[in-house]
Amino acid sequence: MAAKRNTYLKCFGEHLKSLREKKEVTQFELASIIGKDRQSIQRVEAGNINPTIYYLQEVAEGLQIPLKDIVDFKIPEKKKK
Secondary structure: OOOHHHHHHHHHHHHHHHHHHHOOOOHHHHHHHHHOOOOHHHHHHHOOOOOOOHHHHHHHHHOOOHHHHHHOOOOOOOOOO
């Protein structure tokens, strides 16, 4: 079960990073906008922490996108052998 959780958080982090990069915002800039430190953003994007819904709302507001865009992502299917 831990592996599934780790995969989910990793995919989520990659998705969040791509949204941030599409807005051409650095980790430092986003952190400054939402009152966090850059390392906090980095940990979420690396899949190392599970952010709260309030944290995600702050990120959405900082990126000026709807919260639904942050949580709407797909996990790649495992390749069958």
